[in-house]
Amino acid sequence: MKKNFSKNGKNVITLVLLVGILLFTVGGCAPEPAVEPTPEPEEAPKLAENDVEEAGEPEEAVEPIDDFITLATTTSTYDSGLLDFLNPIFTEETGLEVRVVSQGTGAALETGSRGDADVLLVHDRASELRLVEEGAFVDRYDVMYNDFIIVGPEDDPAGVMDVDSVVDAFNLIADEGFTLVSRGDDSGTHRMEMRLWESAGISPEGQDWYRSIGQGMGNTLNMANELLGYSMTDRGTYVSMKEKLDLLIVLEGDPVLFNQYGVMAINPDEHPHVKYDYALMYVEFLMSDGGQELINSYQVNGETLFFPGYGLE
């Protein structure tokens, strides 16, 4: 009898737990209120170099908008913490939530071209301009820049520190076959690296010392660190991870290492469902004096990671 009771007790507990889980699961999945993107017919937010109001001074009449936009961006802007810094300020000003999908630049451009995002923040200027030309994106602006650097082990076995140009550096590394870890993921960084190999006249693919890993910048730096190898990275990711790495900057300052970021909206004529007006508000936010100042003020480990505007004059 007693045994039966305890068994029943156990069953009751199990049942309660089960019901609890069910309620919680189903309850939590109530559909979110579908908010229609109510495009504001009034003045389309205009992007002007001339008279953009200071971000940080919200206009009085603006009601908080209870909606969201999807931003497809590269891993570097996200992993460096820049967007965690900027987006809450945008949300506070407008009420718009920013949902960030961070991928390689190639994937982000594809996501945007398919209409699966509203706004893009990426860094492959040549591809961006081509896609704007083709009509996939509109309202593209050079929003900020930083630079790529080459990092390597402390003892710098290839002697890259003695040269000033990437072409020389890549030749030194390739000649002796020192390990170099590459993103290999069709990201903006990887595309830049491939262009530089091309100008050095070397085809590294398939070489024994060349590790193309198909992963993000963070993973790539970690692997270079473990393998005591070299790698080309954007400065932002390196600075934000510096404390965890033994890698040093072995080459910087070559003008070809300039890294421009662009912000743009998905063309609403191609994809009528995109929240174009809201996307434009985000573009305007980043391009405003206030937004540009915010970008400039963002620091990790005491270093500025992104500089506002267009970098090459």
Add this chain to the structure above:
Amino acid sequence: MSRLLEGFVEAFQLIIALDPALLQIVFLSLRVSILAIIISTLLGVPLGTLLGLKPERKTRFVNKIIFTFMGMPPVVAGLVIYLFLSRQGPLGVLGLLYTPTAMIIAQVFLSFPIVTGLTMVGIRAKGSEVEEIARSLGAGSALAAWTVVRELRIAILGAIITGFSRVVAEVGAVMIVGGNIAGHTRVMTTAIVLETRRGNFELAIGLGIVLLMLSFIVNSVLYNIQRGGE
């Protein structure tokens, strides 16, 4: 070594402090995977029972298909669902990409074959025996099938647990269709990938331990049900 310890401490501090961001991630993980496994169970157990009670030679081809899909790489499942749900895909108008619903669909796609296949295997082992007895006692086919399910619930729960373990641990599919959006589609596994990418290995490990503890709790509940059946 001290860094490893720090990471564990950090992760457990987040748990003990009931960090809202972490809780949100934990709840979403459970919500997505539990709903997915419930749907897979509702679809897969009846289908598996039906197939398991049929003579093996009649279902040979279907068996092979199901067993193959049991080994579907999550990334492939994610890509397939992505292409369907993308704005350019056939279901694009629904606007489901990068939502928890999309993640549930992808996980159903992954767990349904497992639940179906393992249910079928379990039923096939003993099901026809039970069915015969039930029928000899005057049960119709529906009641006989129900009797089979009840008698073999241990095997069926095994199928469900395996399916749940698969989806709660997978990262490839939810990363692609969910997009790992903070506060919206970020689950335990994608958070672990992100922290690994950012070089926060210790925090990633801590999150992994949390995930294992959650699995332990869910499995304990299922195990209790299973024991109740003995």
